[in-house]
Amino acid sequence: MALTVENLKLNFKTMEEFKGFKEYGLEELSMLEELQIIMVEDNSSSPFYGIYYGDKLAARMCLYVKKDGARLLENGSDQYLEIWKLEVLPQYQHKGFGLKLVEFAKSFSLPILTKPRVKSHTFWEKMDFSSLSESSSRLIWNPAATTSQKIS
Template sequence: MSDVKVERLLINYKTLEEFKHFKEYGNQELSMGEDLEDNIVENDSVSPFYGIYYGNNLIARMSLYRMSKRYDAYFEPPQDYLTLWKLEVLPNYQGNGYGERLVEFAKSYSLPIKTNPRINSHGFWEKMGFQKAHYDMERDLGENPLIWLPEGVNEQTRKD
């Protein structure tokens, strides 16, 4: 699995076409294709989308956004963190470690990570070291976030 490469995806119509092979799980989420379409400017735009190719086929993808500590409702003290969205591996490639590889790539930034797990995916996130977040209830967005902290980062429990 170490030879599997995570790539930043270009913001273009080829990537949009590749996204059509993926299926969304969870009614509350927007389609990554819609996100991509809204961000299409040109190939060299900074993309929040990452993926893994098998040959010429995109088989796994995620969105990864860096968030400023001024928007932090999840970590104490407030700090910059990553939001990992819409992790998905095509059905024929599931169970081969591609989702884990995407998460490990996100962890390589050594920033705290927040994600909103899809239905029936809590076991995967727990295996990857994520835990239920204690967060600012005043800013609750109807999410059930899970968080991961890099080694050496201590979180103080927030008062709910």
């Protein structure tokens, strides 16, 4: 079965699917509150992306487009992405779902920031993310650095 990343709809069905993640994950990974806020604000664009396996939401993440990254990233780019709360249900872990979500984010060819959670630092290193700075717990993926590494 091919894994496809989908933009998740802002509706009560998605809210019910998110409750399934709450059973397995940590409270800090819950996206229910964010989803409820966006639904109340009647925001038509969803920052939520996920992968369905059959009719079950197996993996999800928040993917935000941020501006004014030049000061933060020091690379001249004024936009970057931030992956927030990437999570894969336990029965789907180690099957490429997390990789597929990160590859989807990388396809925008913008720098990506994330903050590793719940013992996921090794996963992010495998995805070519590195520390933003020595004093920061956030990680960055820079498409320019990846391209230059592949050319060498």
